Amino acid sequence: MARRLTPSECAELLEDLEQLADAKQAPWLDRCNLFSEVLRTSYLYATDDEVQRFATLAARQLYVHQALGVPEQLARNLEYHRRKIHRALLTKTEYPHEQLRDAIEALQCWIEWHRNKAAQPIAAQPQVPDETDTSLQPLSVRMVVSDRHTVHDSKGEAIPTFSGVVEATSERITLHLHDRWRAMGNLIRSGTVLHIIAGRWSDTNTLHCGSQALLVLEPDLLLDVTTVAECFTGNFNSHLLALLRLFATETTKGASAVVGTVVNACFDELLSDPTVSIGAAIDRALRMRYLDVLAAINSQSLSISSLQSDIEPHIATIQSVLPHLDKGRLTTEPTFLAPHYGIQGRLDVLSETEGDWRSVVELKSGSAPPSNLLLAASSGKSFSIGMRPNHAMQIAGYNLLLDAAYPGRTGSSQILYSAAPDAPLRNAPNAHDLKADFLVMRNRIVAMYVALAQRLFGDLDHLLRLDTHTLPPFHQSAFAQWKSAMGSLTDQEALYIRALISFAFAEWIAQLVGNPWRLSGYATLWRLSIPEKTEQLLALTYLRYDPEGSDITRGYLAFTFSDQTPRTTPFRAGDIAVLYPHTALTSDGSIQGQVFKCSIRELGDVKVVVSLRNKLFDRTVFTDDQWWALDADILSTNIDTMVRACAEFTLLPQQRRQLLLGLVPPRTEPRSVQRPARLTDAQFAVYSAAIGARDYFLLEGPPGTGKTSTMLRALVEHLLTDERETLLCAALTNRAVDEICSALKHLAGDGLLLRMGSIESTEHPALAFAGAARTRPFDELQQLVERARIIVATVPYLNANPSVFTLKRFTTAIIDEAAQLVEPQVVGIVSRVERFIMIGDAHQLPAVVQQSERSMRVSHPLLDAIELRRLDTSLFERLLRIAQRNGWHHAWGRLTEQARMHHIVAQFPGTRFYGREFGTLHAWQRNDPALLPYEQLPSFLRHRLVFVDTSPELHQGYNVGEARLVAACTTALATVLDPLPSNTLGIIAPFRKQIRTIIEQLPEALRAQVTVDTVERFQGSQRDHIIISCAINQPSDLRLIESIIELDGRPVDRKLNVALTRARHQVIVVGCRRILEHNTIFAELIAHIERTGIVLSASEALEMLGNCSV
Structure with a gap:
């Protein structure tokens, strides 16, 4: 409320x-x-x-x-x-x-x-007079709803009526819903955003949405076209099928599904190279889907020879059709975003010719229906389509995408049934009634997802009440199993599952519309102009295509920076992105033409190289006479996998469910193990407890304690001595997985270790299974998988590719960075292994979550009992709290000795955040003097802990005075530390604008040698000297730099902890003391620095820097 x-x-x-x-x-x-x-x-x-x-x-x-x-x-x-x-x-x-x-x-x-509620408002502001000519009213309107009331037509029937304002002008309007749109009335509430297209104005403030209009509920929430289309089966058309698809779908692909994916890949191969032989096309396609193919072979549902024989008839049909397709510039899998209609989608093939002619071909490898099949629209009109209802509605969604991308577009829309040699190519009507029915279904799905995010589970309950036989046959078995499992849950288990489901959908919404406290979300792609994105540093803009630096045949495109391109960006190599020309963005929030999904291959100071997802594209689009932009992309599959993980939890045996909830203690079997030479006594105690765990173990490692390089390595080496063990090592990010590979690369001999994922996303290509899959025969690939005893992959990869668990049966999973994984991300993985060891630190940065603080809080006695009070809590942290509460000392251990920080640097985070001083592993950490040994430096810069008090400014997200001071301190340090290795100096700032301002103040020669980034980007790394620029100008900004949680009975600021513990020798904090001391922890830090280091004003610091000879 x-x-x-x-x-x-x-x-x-x-x-x-x-x-x-x-x-x-x-x-x-x-x-x-x-x-x-x-x-x-x-x-x-x-x-x-x-x-x-x-x-x-x-x-x-x-x-x-x-x-x-x-x-x-x-x-x-x-x-x-x-x-x-x-x-x-x-x-x-x-x-x-x-x-x-x-x-x-x-x-x-x-x-x-x-x-004081009685306070009098000030005088009214002058308003723009209302327009009296209804012919000048806009054809489409984004409206924000305030309240609902009902009027009646001449027949006495209720007409849902809504009051609200035009979003762009705040002009008051009233909306009446007629015909098919009346049923949408129950989905709309105060604060809902509606997009009305081609409505009828009866006067300047009254709009009617009738049979010829289109209505879009929450248009910034983009649904995939296929998600909507699959809700049309002919006999049972329901938005509940979108939910069913998430909860009751087989996690591994059957033989027919694998055939379908390979046939689609063959289609792409034949379009890109019509001269390719059938054998070569099939081989390339198999290798593109190698994981699914191997999983199907492993489950004995097919063989390579049977797969090839199954595919060949489809290829023959496709080859017979190719001469009859529209000729033109071809693009395979082009992506379109249509925020006007609240949808997005990826077509199979788009053919473009001169003018507005654009044709769509969608390939379907399943059996074809009768060519005279009819489809009835809700208006009562029937269409002879000769295609399945879901396929026809998929084309209706694609037609909406093309309507938005190419206004005035003409062209055909066709389904190609490769299993129907006699009549494979069938035209779909481009009919308003079908588009309207498509949007009605889309609106119902969005309303359902929004309700689930708001913890309203009426649709879920409705789904559970369905009779299995009302569903399509291919859903019945999985649905019956899931429904039975849901019915067997205890009240506590059911409440837990519903909490995680709500979290997943709330995160989907937040990823699209952003967190209200910061400018973010996918919708900024179309809601913000190019100048706004450039100013807010949300995108790489004003890029020029560089044909000389591109490898266009491989889809590697290079773009050079201009003077207007922001040098501070949200990207790093490996990130996924959306590429588009500036001209694609229109003033009304639509996107003209297609966008190009890609990944960042290289990112330098003057250029960026991207790898396009689709390799067959219209090359004439890329010219060097227009500006291009890159926005961050999102992976919608992350939300799907989180919801599916909830379903997988319900299917577990009750004993396993109770274990994961923390209701029963994990089993342990103490073992006498030989101590590895490199482990200290304290490390060996934790190591021994982990080895003895039969169900799970939680290894907590504060900063610099060797969680990965020492402990993970030692655990893996020991486990491999047991021939029954097959290990899965995982972490959230590619960088963390590469660190695991670095720690274990000495075990890579004889094929013991395989790295899953793209070969382009790893620093260890020799370990990448994807590299072998490019050329090795499939029987050899099978042997590689069978021989491997360690599989290493990112958690998102494992969730998106459950086939991995069909290929290998894992005895133990070791999950690094576990505190950065929300529970739905990891529960599906730990459900599939016999034992898991989680390594992490709940005192450091948590999972990156976009949704609001309120949507993450839960309160219920049954959830309190399992330590679930926030839905962004990791499974690692929740089980750790339970183990500590219940005295399950065998289930967890904390490393207490660190090898990174000087003891003066380590003292505050150790005592304030962990409740004890860290032990040290090297003599220099204890014995080096309190002052740095650089007499040339100003005296304040020789202290290991420094706080410089600055003045606030009127800016939002940056402070120029602070940036100048930070640059001056950096320059002084760099002078005495010359030559300067790249890991010596680091500057942490909370906002991209402050990062940009600091970089602008740094001397050109230092910009490549000094890392300036957010604390999130620094986690997992270290520097000799760390400068923290707080850049807080108003007290209300404090919450933007905090991440406070209560652990071990004390409040912990996880961002501040990570920032302070990146430093080996020195920490310098720069910020406005008066504002920072509104935060109790910052006040304690400043007081600690005053006792053990030095606190001074910015003017004093600048005077000393100015008088210094360095």
Whole structure:
């Protein structure tokens, strides 16, 4: 529910406004940015206990005004200033001082209203007069709903009616739903965003959505076209099938599914090279799907020879059809995003010719229906389609994608049934009724997902009540098994599963629309303009295609930076991205043409190289006479795998479920093991306990304690001495998996170790199974898998490729970085192994989660009993809490000796976050003097702990004075440390804008030698000297740099812990003391530095730096 602001929140925001009002000489842009931030923060505070998600600030604002009964005039004034100042910032049009003064007064009045509900609103702001000519009203409108009421037509039938505002203008409008759209009325609530296309205006403020219109619920929530289409079966068309697909689907592909994927790959091969032989095409296709093929062979459902004979008739049909396809520029698997319709999709083939002619061909390898099959639309109209209903509706979704991408597009849409040699190619109608029915289904699925995210499980209960025989035959067996398993769960298990399901869908929404406290989310791709993305450092923009540096035949495209390209980016090599020309983004939020899914192959200072996912594309698109941009992509499969993991948990034996919940203690079998020479006494004690675990062991390793390089290596070496053991080693990131490979590479001889995943994503290509799969015969690949006793992979790869568990039966899984994995990410993996050892540190950074704080909190006695109070808690942390609470000392161990930090650097994080001082493993950590041995440095820079007090500025997300000071300290240190190895100096800043500002202040020669990045990017690494730039200018910004959780009875700031423990010899903290001390932990840190190091002002530090000879 929305709530009134607390007195402390009001005081904090009024302090920010006072700073804004006093800064009359500051640039208007800075003042407007701060106004927008304070306004936004006030509404975030008002909804921080609300589980409903809001796509935009306008939706959140309208909901709060409605829920709290804000006086109408005050509400209108606030909406007016939000819209006007946003427009000024967007267009970089100077905002007059007088109008900004009025805006500040309105915001002050809003905050005072929370303190005293009787406070009087200020005078109304001038509004733009209403347009009286209905012919000038827009053809499409994004509307934010405020409330619902019902009117009746001439027949006395109820017409769902909604009041709200036009999102872009805040103009009040009323919407009436007619015909097929009436049923959508029950899905809409206050704060919902609707997109109405081709509605009818009866007057300037009344819009009707009837049979010729289209309605899209929450258009920024993009659903895959196939997700919607698979809900149409003909006999049972229901949005519940989208949920069923997640819960009751076989995790490994059967023979027919493997044949289908290989046939599709062959189709791509034949299109890209029509001269290729059938044998070569099949071989290439098999190698593209090598994991599924090997899993099917291993399960004895097919052989290579039978697979080839099954595929050959499909290839013959495809070859007979190729001459009859539309000729033109061909693209395989082109991707389209259509936020106008709330969908996205990847076509099989797009053919383009001159003009607007664009044709779609979708390949289906299953059996073909009768060529005269009819499909009835909800309007009563029937279409002779000769294709299955789900295929026809898939084409309807693709037609919507192309309508959005190419307005005025013409062309055919066809299904190619490769199993039907007589009539394989069938045309699908491009009919409005089918598109409308498609969007009705899409809206129902979105409403269901939103409800699940808000912990409303009516649709799940409805699904569980279905009779198995009402479902399509291919779903019945898996559904019956899952339904029976759900029915056998205890109340506690059922509540646990529902909590994780809610978390997964809430995360899906947050990944698309972003976290309300920071500018993020996939929707920024189309919601923000190129200048906004450039300013906010959310994308690589103003790129030029470089044909000379590209290998276009392999899909490797190079782009050079321009002067306008931001040098601080959200990317690193290996990240997935979306590539598109600047001209693709339109002012109405649509995306013209296709976008190109890719991964970052190389990222340098002046260029970026990407690898396109689809290798057959229209090469004429890539020219060097237009600007290109790269935005971050998301993996929607992560959400699917999290939900499927919940289903897999339900299918486990009850004893295993109880074990994973923490209701029964894990078994142990103490063993007498020989001590590895490199382990200390303390390490050996933890090692021995882990070896003796029969179910699981939790190894907690604070920073620098050798979790991977020492402990994981020793555990693997011992386990391999037992011939019955087959090990799975996993971690969240490719970098962490490569560290595992580095620790174990001495075991790679005789094929004991295989690295799963793309060969391009690893620093150990010789270990990559994908490399062998390119050329080795399949019988040899089978032998490689059988011989391997250690499989190493990322957790996302394992979740996306469950075939791995068909290929190998694992006795023990060792999961590194376990505290960075939310429970649904890992529960499916540990469910498939006999024993698991998790290695991590709950005191360091948690999993990266996008959703709001409120949606992660849960409270129920049954969940309290298993230590589940936050849904972003890792399984590692939850089981660790249970083990510590219950005294299961055999189930966990903590390393207490670190080999990284000088004891002065380690003292505060050790005592404050872990409750004890760390032991040290090297003499220098204890014996080196308190002052650094560089007499040329200013005296304050010789201290191992330094805090420099700076002044706040009006900027959002950066502080120029701080950046200059950081650069000056870095330059002084670099001078005395010359030559400067790349791992010597590191600068941690919380915001990309501050990173950019610091880099701009650094001398050119140091920019390549000094790492400047966020704390998230520093986890897992270390430097001799660390400088932390806090860049906090207002108290309300503090929550953006915190990650506070209670562990061992004490609050722990996980971000601060990681930042401080990256340093070996010295930590320098730079920030505004007055603001930072609002945070108790920062106040304690500053007091500790004052006792054991030095605290000084920025002016003192700059004076000493200026007087220094270095």
